[in-house]
Structures are given as C-alpha cells and as structure tokens.
Amino acid sequence: MHDNGDLVGHGGDIRTALVIGGGVAGPVVALALRKAGIAATVHEAYPSAADGIGAWLGLAPNGLAALATVGADAAVRAAGQPVPGVVMADGTGRQLTRFDGFPELPATMTMPRDRLFRALTDHAVAEGVRFAYGKRLVGAEETAAGVTARFADGTTATADLLIGADGIRSTVRTLIDPAAPAPEYGGVLSFGGFAAADSGIEADVEVAPGTMYFAFGRAFMGYWRGPDGRLIWFAGLPVDNPPSQEEVARVPAAEWLDRLRALYSGHVPGERLLRHTAPEELMAVGRMERMPSVPHWHRGRMVLVGDAVHAPSSSSGQGASLAIESAVELARCLRDRPTYGEAFAAYEALRRPRVEAIGQSAAAVNKVKAGKSAAPGPAFPPPEEMFRALHFHRIDWAETVPA
Known part of the structure; x- marks a missing residue:
C-alpha cells in the first residue's frame, strides 16, 4: 500500500526518517532534518565510513553556504584546500580567460572525496546523528503508519519516511520507479x-x-x-x-x-x-x-536526494554542492509543509529547474571532452557570467517554504 501523504497532519508530525547512503547527501540531510526536529538514522551499505585514497572533488561557495546551515562548513574547510582562481586555456597553452573568484565569496575548496565523507560523518556523529553500517538496502514496504526498509543482512528498520541518498546507482530510485532511467x-x-x-x-x-x-x-x-x-x-x-x-x-x-x-x-x-x-x-x-532527467523524485513515503536523483557529472564542478543544497532544501520543506506529500512536491519544484540546467550544461562539456563537439574558443563566456548563478545561490533556512 502506498499512501499519498495526506494521512499525515502538520509537518511537525513527521518524527523519524531512514536515510539510505552515507556519502555526501546522507549525513547532510540527517543534520538538516535534526535541525528541523526530525530524527534520522543513516544506513550505509559499506562496513565502515569511507577511508583511503579517492578521486578529488571541488566544493563551491554555494555548497559551503548550504553546509553552514547545518554547522558543517568549518569541519569541511579544515579538510580541504582553497583554490579560488580559474584559468581556461586551449591545448596549445594559450590562455582564453581567467577568473579569481568573487571577492565577497569564500574560495572553492578541493579535497579527496573520502576526506569530505569523513569530515561530514564525524561532524554528524558529534551532533548526535546515528549511523548504521553494513546495511545494504534490498527492499521497502509502506503502510499508512510508516515505511520499513529491508537490508541484505536480514534486518529491518521502520520510520515515518525513507530518503534515498544512495548515489548514482540508487536502489531507492528503482523502488520509487522500476522504470527510472539509468546513469x-x-x-x-x-x-x-x-x-x-x-x-x-x-x-x-x-x-x-x-x-x-x-x-x-x-x-x-x-x-x-x-x-x-x-x-x-x-x-x-x-x-x-x-x-x-x-x-x-x-x-x-x-x-x-x-x-x-x-x-x-x-x-x-x-x-x-x-x-x-x-x-x-x-x-x-x-x-x-x-543522471538524465528523473521523472519521479518521490512516491508515497520515499524521496530521493543528491546523486540518486540529479548527479550532474564531474564536468559541472557542482555535484557535491548540489547534493548538499538539496539535502538542506528537503529538510526545510518537510519542516514547513503540512503533509510530506506537499513537502516532497515543494522540494522537487524548488530543486528540479536548477539541477537539470546544471546537468545539461555539464553534458555539453562532456561532449567537448569526448571529442564530439568543438572545444571552446576565444568567445568563451566571461567566467563571472558562468559562475554567478552557481556560486551565489543561497537557501534561506529562516524563510518559510511557500505553498
């Protein structure tokens, strides 16, 4: 049975959530839900938090601003290296354009992916968020009273909501829509x-x-x-x-x-x-x-966040930042809307246009990298124009989400 969210009264009646995935979006959504008065446990498939060498990523000013909402920005800054400047050139060494960052914004931070995972996890644990490891999701059943997750080790967990923060190969995405597109x-x-x-x-x-x-x-x-x-x-x-x-x-x-x-x-x-x-x-x-456009971001008591629903590819430089933004925005919507069905709809309406525009832009860059499109030339857009809408985006936690 899949209810539509109308069985729940005011958003404050949502007390608990299961978060599936302990990467970037998982710890942040758990922290934001806690700030909104909802207790969340993060269930991670791997036996421990991510450690070891991994690919590097960038965390842009908009991602850092969203982290500040849940108090995690200082921990992440301590784990990274500031890289405020950008130079774009062609393959002969000729400089096309240069950008030294917006003076009123903090610098983009770079760090290995696993170091970001560790910083977010440690901060979330310090704030009281519970993590359960070795919990690989295999299924979920909904009732009028809640949703129960089933894990590969034979255990189950039940809460008011289930949030899929389980990455680009999301299991939750296929539970919400078996016909959902693949990466x-x-x-x-x-x-x-x-x-x-x-x-x-x-x-x-x-x-x-x-x-x-x-x-x-x-x-x-x-x-x-x-x-x-x-x-x-x-x-x-x-x-x-x-x-x-x-x-x-x-x-x-x-x-x-x-x-x-x-x-x-x-x-x-x-x-x-x-x-x-x-x-x-x-x-x-x-x-x-x-991820191409995902038709269904939510169904019943289940909803997607981060790469599970809008991974834009590394060409965007925004994957982690967008995941963090969406995690905070989802919690804000659950705090303010009277039913979780309305909260999920408001969350999707607020996030889909931004993340899909960035994803399409990254797809165009991928074509250049794959040799399927001409490389940028002298008419490269001014960096201030390219980065302004990305880096200045802010989520106002104090503002009430409108109907």
Whole structure:
C-alpha cells in the first residue's frame, strides 16, 4: 500500500526518517532534518565510513553556504584546500580567460572525496546523528503508519519516511520507479593522478598557487598544485564502448598511462604532466556519468536526494554542492509543509529547474571532452557570467517554504 501523504497532519508530525547512503547527501540531510526536529538514522551499505585514497572533488561557495546551515562548513574547510582562481586555456597553452573568484565569496575548496565523507560523518556523529553500517538496502514496504526498509543482512528498520541518498546507482530510485532511467555515459573514461613535485615539473609546467587550470583542445585536462607541492590532474580518455568498472580495474596502470600519454602527445601541458606521473600515482576513476532527467523524485513515503536523483557529472564542478543544497532544501520543506506529500512536491519544484540546467550544461562539456563537439574558443563566456548563478545561490533556512 502506498499512501499519498495526506494521512499525515502538520509537518511537525513527521518524527523519524531512514536515510539510505552515507556519502555526501546522507549525513547532510540527517543534520538538516535534526535541525528541523526530525530524527534520522543513516544506513550505509559499506562496513565502515569511507577511508583511503579517492578521486578529488571541488566544493563551491554555494555548497559551503548550504553546509553552514547545518554547522558543517568549518569541519569541511579544515579538510580541504582553497583554490579560488580559474584559468581556461586551449591545448596549445594559450590562455582564453581567467577568473579569481568573487571577492565577497569564500574560495572553492578541493579535497579527496573520502576526506569530505569523513569530515561530514564525524561532524554528524558529534551532533548526535546515528549511523548504521553494513546495511545494504534490498527492499521497502509502506503502510499508512510508516515505511520499513529491508537490508541484505536480514534486518529491518521502520520510520515515518525513507530518503534515498544512495548515489548514482540508487536502489531507492528503482523502488520509487522500476522504470527510472539509468546513469548516462558521458563518452569518456575519467582518470586522475599526481605529477611529482620535482625540479623537472617546476620547469615544465607553471602553476600559480590557489589556481585551477582547464586546458581544452583535442583532449581535456584540469590541474592545480596540491598542498604537498605535487600537481594534481584529472583527464578523460574518449571511449565509445566503455568497459565496466571491474574491467577498468583489471587493466594495469602502466597500460592506461601509455594510452593517456599517446592521446595527450603535443597537448600543453598534458604531455608534460603525464611524463612526470608514475603508474602508482594514477587513479583510474572509470566512466564519467550523469543522471538524465528523473521523472519521479518521490512516491508515497520515499524521496530521493543528491546523486540518486540529479548527479550532474564531474564536468559541472557542482555535484557535491548540489547534493548538499538539496539535502538542506528537503529538510526545510518537510519542516514547513503540512503533509510530506506537499513537502516532497515543494522540494522537487524548488530543486528540479536548477539541477537539470546544471546537468545539461555539464553534458555539453562532456561532449567537448569526448571529442564530439568543438572545444571552446576565444568567445568563451566571461567566467563571472558562468559562475554567478552557481556560486551565489543561497537557501534561506529562516524563510518559510511557500505553498
């Protein structure tokens, strides 16, 4: 049985929630729900919080502002490196445009993904949020009184609501809509790596501190100087028929590095960065993917948040920030609307236009990276124009969500 939310009175009658997924959106939505007076337990499929080396990501000023709503911004800033500047160039080294950030906003922070997970988890635990590990969701049943999640270990949990923060391969998404779209491949395999901090790289590649570089051309590469002096880079290898993640992992790093060096031969500075990268410093991230438009964000007592419903691909630089925004906005809607059905509808109406516009923009960039579209030229839009709507977006927690 799936009720429509009308059985619940004022939003304050929602007391408990199950959050599925302990990545970025999960801890933040649990913190925001707690602020709204709703107790949430985060159920994570893996046996422990994420640790170890992972791909790097950026957290933009809008994401930091949303984190401040739940008091997690300081913890995340302590885990990251500020990179306020952006330089865009072509594959010959010719600079197209430069942006040094908006002076009234904080700098974008970069950090390994697992470090962000850890910072958010530790902060949430310190605030009283409960985490349950080894809980892989396999099903859920609704009644007029609540929703019960079933986990692979045979256990169950029941609450008023179930929130799917379980990533781009969301199980909750398929429970809400078995016909929901799958992630969309962006045309490239993603790689990252570290170029050694030595005299050779200093002579070969000039990198100003606190600046991220994007070099378009026959192939794309982004890079910046990390806190330890090494150059951190990310790049794409266009592949029409992508291997699975398991197949990617089986290929030796040296073989991937050879293929990347062949692709970036003559690219400035890709050729030089790869020359200074050892196989053991290469990260094979896998297929660059995004979520196309998801028809159903919620059904009954279940709702989606973060990458489970609007992963925009790493080309946007907004994946984590959008997930955090949506987590806060969902909690605000549940706080203010009289039924959870109305709260879910208000949440979708507030978030869908923004996240889909950003996702479509990232898809266009993916085509450039995959060699399916011309690289940006001298008419590259001014960075202030590109970043203003992204970075200045704010969620006013004190404002009541309108009908």
